[in-house]
Amino acid sequence: MNQEKIKAFETMISRDYPDIAGIVVQKNGNKLYENYFNGYIADHAIHVYSVTKSIVSGLIGIALDKGQIKSVDQKVLDFFPDYAVQAGEKTIQNVTIKNLLTMTAPYKYQLEPYAAFFASENWIKAALDLLGGEEQIGEFKYSPIIGAHILSGILVKATGQPIIEFATKNLFSPLGINGMHNVVLRSEEEQMAFYTKEKHTNGWVVDPQGINTASWGLTLTPVDMAKIGQLYLNGGLWEGKQILSKQWIDISTQEHIKWNSLSYGYLWWIIDDKEQSYAALGDGGNVIYVNTKKKMVISIASLLIPDAKDRIELILKMIEPIFAD
Template sequence: MEYLIEFEKKIKKDHIDSVLVQSNNRIIFEYYRNRKMKEKQHKIYSITKSVLSILVGIAVDKGFIKDINTSIVDYFPENKDDAKKDITIKHLLTMTSGLHSPGNNRMIPSKNWVNFVLQQEMIHPPGNEMVYSCGSSHLLSAILQSTTGISTEEFAKKHLFTSLGITNYRWNQDAQGISIGGFGLSMKTSDMLKIGSLYLNKGRWKSKQIVSTRWVEESTFPKVRIDDTSAYAYHWWNMTFGNHTDNIFCASGYEGQYIIVAPEYKLVTVFTSSIKDESSRPLGYFENDILPYIVFR
């Protein structure tokens, strides 16, 4: 326990807002910078993408989405473009659509985000190269709304959030009423932990299978190698820490928001932060402070 006391001293000096560490389904460390942080709806930024991935999996399980290898032009009849007919839902999930990514600073002011993304030029053949893009995630949210007939937020509430007991959240929309796929969610730290626990337990929550084990495994299995220590799956990151070669995967967001899942150690760690300069710092805390404590205790 002394180890965790030292860890707490470190994070108190940093811009860490909250940390939860759960081992074997039991919370072994809990930190909030102040009392407000426990109930706060934290902007989780790109962790939204990983939640969206879960929803796509549920939609596949329930037959709303027949096949992730389907061309995206099937879902946007007003934007038929032969140049984009080879882009599939799977390409959006792995960020390998080949579409130019103009950045959020150009997408957000546009009048119609979906049209804006679809009008971007092709810079690579689909599947060739990863280009990280909130636009790809937003197209996925639009496809989810098109196939289910309800908003992505409503679908999440009906098929994910209610089962997990997640009630205190906000999901912003674009001007067309499409839940923002790339960064629109805000939720409590404790609810972020539930998302991680769901995936640690291969899609099962208590006695209910929320999303299929097959999807959990497929969506977190490395698809695109980024460098020696990281890869990308279906809107989830895969991370290698030192000699730990097992599949540790995580959801990450701007300014240091993280849900880190280490199945081999039955470990889920959540960080919310307001780190402006080096948002990957929580990964360092996980590698140097949390993992050693779990492995060697």
């Protein structure tokens, strides 16, 4: 590696990316680079926002591997038999797990009603109440918060245990991601503090019923993020143990739907078919990037700022050229 290029790269990060907290670069399973910025160190966990969605996608896969979920084609309402469907509402009855994973479920709104959702006493019920409507199933409609939270409810129903316990036993602990605990946000002020709080310990936000959030709310270190990426690059194998089936990883990280020029899998963004690269992307510039062809994993943890610069562009134009060879 060219140390002068790395030094110039770090100078550029400090100058042009003031929100980046940490970067880890791995190739062929070997760590080539790890560095921290803005006063962060390796032990500091970051709220990774929508990267949480991709982690939950993996948990759905593990539940499928265990037979706790039969198929992604199962209807969402199969898991909520007590939910009362509104009179005349038919669309919701045909929405499947796959629709939630691919963001092809319809909703009864144009813009997500965040405030009303978070103010509700039961987030799962509130999300189900907003599912369906007049739009067609199968068209891409990105749901930042509400849609994926239904997957949280499905995981709890399917596994019979809290998500954090299921995730710790079947994913986090095997990868050496430790110290995870529930985070309770009792007010809008606490929620905003969580968004902006720095250097907090590992945790995962829960809703009023104690169900971990699926769209946001998970905190990870850059090394934790890189471990998730490496697990996917390894085809689900970790230290000789199959944590997640390769079949699930392959189907999760292939294109299922297009949105303009962007491709989407099962809560993963598809970056380049030729490179077989894909990414978990979170607000503010949080990224788990996997390039199967180059055998690379890159994780970037970032603080939330408005209009954060494109991290995929940073990876493709700066980071990969330095470390790929």
